[in-house]
Amino acid sequence: MANQQPSSGNPRVDVEYRRKKSAEEMRYQIVSFALMIFLTLVAFVAVGYDGFSDWFTVPFILLLAVIQVIFQLYYFMHMSHKGHEAPALFLYSGVVVGAVTILAFTTIIWW
């Protein structure tokens, strides 16, 4: 009810284990951060380079965007951790509803 941190002051917390977990977490975050910067650079190059046709560039950078969103959700917003099942469910339901909408708009309204 009040702002309680469930673990603070709990004598049974295994500090050693915590520390190891955090270090591991940190490593993942740095790796994915580097990857995200790299992907952003790739996107810029893809758009800047004249040799690719738009039919390649547009889907390609969209794909990169999707990968970035996944990194964001799983490594920075801790979606992979336990206790995130409900947010994940709602997120994916939202994606499905959005996708159906876009599919319908592109197939039966515009083209």
Next chain:
Amino acid sequence: MSTYAQKKGFGATLWDYLTTVDHKKIAILYLIAGGFFFILGGLEALFIRIQLAVPNNDFVSAGFYNEILTMHGTTMIFLAAMPLVFAFMNAVMPLQIGARDVAFPFLNSLGFWLFFFGGVFLNLSWFLGGAPDAGWTSYASLAMASETHGIDFYALGLQISGAGTLIGGINFLVTIINMRAPGMTYMRMPMFTWATFVTSALILFAFPPLTVGLFLMIFDRMFGSNFFDVANGGNTIIWEHLFWIFGHPEVYILILPAFGIFSEIFAIFSRKRLFGYSSMVFATVLIGFLGFMVWAHHMFTTGLGPIANAIFAVATMAIAVPTGIKIFNWMFTMWGGSIKFTTPMLWAVAFIPSFVAGGVTGVMLASAAADYQYHDSYFVVAHFHYVIVGGVVFALFAGAHLYWPKMFGTMLNETLGKVTFWLFLFGFHLTFFIQHFLGLMGMPRRIFTFLPGQGLATGNLISSIGAIFMAIATIVLLINVIMTQVKNEKVGNDPWGDGRTLEWAISSPPPFYNFKQLPLVRGLDAYWLEKMEGKKEMTPAEPLGDIHMPNNSFVPFVISLGLFIAAFGAMYRADTSWGLLVLILGMAVTLGAMFVRSIKDDHGFHIHKEDLMDDDNDKGAKA
């Protein structure tokens, strides 16, 4: 000592309600506001039926008829049915899961005030140049051509109240996910809580498309954009899709809580566990899911093409399957039960055939080829009134009788309740059954009059007579409410005697903190289980301790008021010099109030253990 037991003056009570964050009081606010709009929408319905009672009638002009018709639909869906459903969800759901309030009490109050100001804004259109007149669906091809500010009132008003609804839905979701009492797993949640859960998820996904559509309309009408302007490359069909992507889930947002209320009633008054609980849960979730895949059945005649029509027709018919599962489960719940025909139970029993009739015409409408004949005729009007009145409104009446003691501590008079029921049931079928045939005979919907000799006169007269019965039934209910509150005979925890779920384990109305100690839930129908073991109360899941409660706040009212002011500014910006100023002023009020809320720490307060123990000796103390 407990100060909250003191009698308060009118001013203090009013201030209490303006600032309350207590889910039980917010429920009462929703009930009063929703009830008010229900009566308003009902009066509009009566005017419609008077106008159509005889051929060539000139009770109202054609233009005014359009306004009344539009406001009837809009008011009933957005300002009556939705808030009344929210009233019961607020009043009952937190109690059913054994929580002390919703997850975000402040947002709960904000949701109410946004709805309220949006509704007031919409209805002020009557006095400020004319109400919206393009139907509750406000199709862009019509709406863009409407000359008064009516459509602007519609778009801005619904935008504000829609924000409130969205906030409410998210709040319920978080509450149900996080605040269930110890032992209450998902599969031990009462059916009404499940309905609230799925409904809230539908709100979460369905309201954003409406928001987008309304913004496009606001921009087109007030800020010079061309989303729906065909001459400038826009497309009016976009509005229809966005509206129905919202609109079809919306009808399930209304009916699922109704299903929830009836599930509780069938179990309570058959004195039996709900038959097929897990299949009920499954059916509810499936209906929610399928509800998003069928919106184009409202647009079969728009020219989507045969493939799209076929897909949406099949998807629509599929919804009848989970709905059928539920109907059979309710009947099997009654089967072999020891049934008590109380007022809520009468509504529930009458709901089954009425709603099934609506479902059957729904499947008829879902066959795309046949719908070319039915579409935009009175057949559709009959269909949706059978599902919405026979489903949702019946549930609201039933819920009002069932939960009145929990909300107000008094019992509505059973005899008057049954009078209301029979009058309404009779009037309802008299009004709407004949409309199926009027539709098949070719009467289009939304027409303001018809000619003698078209064969429509008798049917319409019968229909109008039926409406009078429903009006009288509603008046009897109002008399019942007033009588009950004047008599003010308080009842105990479980006034129906057969309560099964947690809300019946605590006093009526519950103290403002609901549960002194959170209850331990040992199965479905937690309170019933304890009663069957001869206990009078729930086993507590925690020792008696201090309870943390949120403070009241006037900020939600101010935030909503700001948007209300800003809406006037947006509307009059183009044709007055002061419009822009008012828009900025209103936004400043809203943002200022939000800023105050953000920087001012409000930690709430604690009720101390000693005070809670005092309450034990002094049972009369109520919130």
